[in-house]
Amino acid sequence: MEATGRIEQIITPSVEAMGYELVRVQLTGGQRMVLQVMAERADGAPMTVEDCADISRAISAVLDVEDPIKSAYTLEVSSPGIDRPLTRLKDFERFAGFEAKLETRLAVDGRKRFKGMLKGVDDGLVCIESEQGAARLEFDNILRAKLVLTDELIRASQGQG
Incomplete structure (x- = not known):
């Protein structure tokens, strides 16, 4: 299974349990990998900076245990924005x-x-x-x-x- 698919599988239960839905998971980079996680609130309310911070903390904890990315990486959590990607x-x-x-x-x-x-x-x-x-x-x-x-x-x- 590709890395992003594996990461998505690992973090989805935590993200959904918190009341969010994953929009996209993307792993990019050269020298230092960047894990981009895009999420939105399941209730349709606008995402806040606090929402992104909460998701980031939860994902970090799960990824620290599972360790699917073997090199150093930066985690970025964001909302999809208005001109959002369509992934589902x-x-x-x-x-x-x-x-x-x-x-x-x-x-x-x-x-x-x-x-x-x-x-x-x-x-x-x-x-x-x-x-x-x-x-x-x-x-x-x-x-x-x-x-x-x-x-x-x-x-x-x-x-x-």
């Missing part, structure tokens, strides 16, 4: 009606990059409407996806949408 199938459903950018592993209809309005999930496929037309993408084929910062997204994030 339910994210594509939740943010239907907002603009997103997606990149696929394998070309779909001769393309790997899609930008347009998310239309949700249909039969396990992520649906997006772009200037080039509608596309239905297999979730496992999506390499990267994130919301595009728009006025509509900002209004919705402020509870005005």
Whole structure:
């Protein structure tokens, strides 16, 4: 199992028990590794600095015991932000009606990059409407996806949408 998958498996129970959901776990770096953990509150409330600090302490304790990263590393805990990455199938459903950018592993209809309005999930496929037309993408084929910062997204994030 890849390192990030193993780390995610180790920290998920603690994070969920605290009332949060993992959005993304990423391990990057050269000289010194950086473990980036992105989480959000399960109740939908905005994340605070204290939330991130609480998660950081809990994750640090679990990782100290399990020790999945053999070299020195820096732990960074953050919220997903407004123009957040879309990492779970339910994210594509939740943010239907907002603009997103997606990149696929394998070309779909001769393309790997899609930008347009998310239309949700249909039969396990992520649906997006772009200037080039509608596309239905297999979730496992999506390499990267994130919301595009728009006025509509900002209004919705402020509870005005």
